[in-house]
Amino acid sequence: MNESEGQEYSYRRELSEGSLVPLQHSHESPRNANLFSHGMHSGPGYSRMEEALQEDDYTYRILHPLTCDPVPQVAHFSSAPYSEYLLPPSSHYQHALGQPYSSIRSPWPSQEAFHYGISSGEICRAVATISSDGADDYSMEGYSANQGFIHVNRNQPHTLLVSPHDQHKLEEKLPAQTSSICQMLQPVQVVCDVSGGGQVVVLNHQIPHSVMTDLDTQSLPKLSVQSCSTEDQLPHGKASDTGHSETFTGQPQTHKTSAGVTFNLTPVPYASQTVVQEEEGQTKGCGRVKWEKSKRPCNCTKSQCLKLYCECFANGEVCNNCKCVNCYNNTEHDSERSQAIKACLERNPGAFRPKIGSKKQGNVKGRHTKGCNCKRSGCLKNYCECYEAKIMCTSTCKCVGCRNYEESPSKKRSERDRPDSSIYYPTRCPLACITPDVVEATCGCLLAQAEEAEKEGYISAHAERMILEEFGQCLTQIVRSIFKSTNVQFNV
DNA sequence: GAGTTTGAAACT
DNA sequence: CAGTTTCAAACTC
Numbered sequence: 001m002n003e004s005e006g007q008e009y010s011y012r013r014e015l016s017e018g019s020l021v022p023l024q025h026s027h028e029s030p031r032n033a034n035l036f037s038h039g040m041h042s043g044p045g046y047s048r049m050e051e052a053l054q055e056d057d058y059t060y061r062i063l064h065p066l067t068c069d070p071v072p073q074v075a076h077f078s079s080a081p082y083s084e085y086l087l088p089p090s091s092h093y094q095h096a097l098g099q100p101y102s103s104i105r106s107p108w109p110s111q112e113a114f115h116y117g118i119s120s121g122e123i124c125r126a127v128a129t130i131s132s133d134g135a136d137d138y139s140m141e142g143y144s145a146n147q148g149f150i151h152v153n154r155n156q157p158h159t160l161l162v163s164p165h166d167q168h169k170l171e172e173k174l175p176a177q178t179s180s181i182c183q184m185l186q187p188v189q190v191v192c193d194v195s196g197g198g199q200v201v202v203l204n205h206q207i208p209h210s211v212m213t214d215l216d217t218q219s220l221p222k223l224s225v226q227s228c229s230t231e232d233q234l235p236h237g238k239a240s241d242t243g244h245s246e247t248f249t250g251q252p253q254t255h256k257t258s259a260g261v262t263f264n265l266t267p268v269p270y271a272s273q274t275v276v277q278e279e280e281g282q283t284k285g286c287g288r289v290k291w292e293k294s295k296r297p298c299n300c301t302k303s304q305c306l307k308l309y310c311e312c313f314a315n316g317e318v319c320n321n322c323k324c325v326n327c328y329n330n331t332e333h334d335s336e337r338s339q340a341i342k343a344c345l346e347r348n349p350g351a352f353r354p355k356i357g358s359k360k361q362g363n364v365k366g367r368h369t370k371g372c373n374c375k376r377s378g379c380l381k382n383y384c385e386c387y388e389a390k391i392m393c394t395s396t397c398k399c400v401g402c403r404n405y406e407e408s409p410s411k412k413r414s415e416r417d418r419p420d421s422s423i424y425y426p427t428r429c430p431l432a433c434i435t436p437d438v439v440e441a442t443c444g445c446l447l448a449q450a451e452e453a454e455k456e457g458y459i460s461a462h463a464e465r466m467i468l469e470e471f472g473q474c475l476t477q478i479v480r481s482i483f484k485s486t487n488v489q490f491n492v
Numbered sequence: 493g494a495g496t497t498t499g500a501a502a503c504t
Numbered sequence: 505c506a507g508t509t510t511c512a513a514a515c516t517c
Contacts, residue, residue, distance in 0.1 A: 302511065308501055309511045347502080374499065382514055383498045 297322035305329035306340035308351060313340070316352055356389045371396030379404035442474040 298319060300310045305327045308314045312322060312329055318337075319329045328336045344351040350369075357366040367386075372393060374384045379402045382388045386397060386404055393404040449470040453463030 298512080300512065303501095307511080309513090311513085314501095344501095351501095370500095372499080377498065377514095381498080383500095385500080388514095 298324050300324040300327070304336075306337060308344060314352070355385060356391060367391060367394045367396060369396075372399050373397070374399040374402070376401075378402065438478060442471070442478075445470050445474055 296311070298305060298310050298312045299322070301324070303309045303313075305313050305319050305322070305324050306329055310319075310324070310329060312319045312324075318331065319327045328340070330337070341352075353369070355369055357369055368389065368391065372379060372384050372386045374397075377383045377387075379387050379393050379397070379399050384393075384399070384404060386393045386399075392406065393399055393402045446467050449467045450463060453466050458466070
């Protein structure tokens, strides 16, 4: 920490101009030292935009890529789908490496460059707008606060590679303060894996840094423990100057801190590491960590595990204990892997985003961001991504003969046979019936009525009535369709 | 375990 | 963007 700790810059969003305007330079201490977002919220610079996004706001600290020290200023992120270079507050992280500055390959900008409070909502939107697929609804709904920390989709990592090209576009969207981050990111690729229900790993492909957090992860599944010995601590500076000297052996190297938290030192672009804090009743400071595969092994034979066919690759993980053939999804083929990641992101900037969004409230899973396209499975087999994710098909899906909805008898039978039948399934109907086509058709009808009224020269009140009546007709048809699909008699 | 089916990803 | 091919997982026998 340095003298700039506690300094915050708040920005007021000029809605009319779409820009950020510095509102106040706050020296106030955060209300909660561990949750900087609270500090931001409590300050006078709390913006309308962030107020609107409050329920999904998180705060992270930018981590120094070499020392893994927190960059002292506050970064306030809201609903951010891109969590790159972000880490939880200081009490929730530890150093991963004691990397000497002499080993820096890419220049690290001065810390002054970070003396901004940056709304991640802005970054999120800006990044989304430079992506071809734009800011999908998933991006905004797929993240929710969890016990004061981050709760991103537990099954998928989240990745952002900022190319110089994207940096330029990002800077256009977010002048000034964002450019400093881009300068930081430009020389290397930065991949952040926030999978595993709270794990945050910051890496770049040349000087890998993993940061383990000792956040509360009691709810994480499939956890196991190690002893709390500190004998296996690794000396600082173990990583090579290039970050490539460590050979990935399949068993990640770890570094256990004095707090008992173990870090991943393995230079994998995407880490799969699960951390569990000490169990109740355990000695404080003995956070336990164990590496484990969060996935099943792949069996790829032709893709070299460098395409999204490979589940490991798609999940942002290197292959480990897989049965794949001619695998390039490992650190020994870092360059090929990086190129493959880049290629995937060029094809689809959201390629590594989780496909299944989560609802803001409760534990109910949300929806498939793209929807499935099943034709023969009835969406009642694991071929269907929705069914596999234990969610209902929605209007987003383009499936044919779908039976993956609440009222489906087949679905109910299927659920009885399913191991985990306790999961709540949101009802597909009636909303599923209101497809974009239906909405478009409805709007078209309303517009036609408006045009008709205008053409006839009716007064506005009459025109409104015509439009409302037309809307009623549309609704009637929609409702009739809904009832018809559910075999319920509908009399109007 | 081999063969088939399926649908997402990749390609054209 | 639509159609086709490739691919690996899911499924069946």
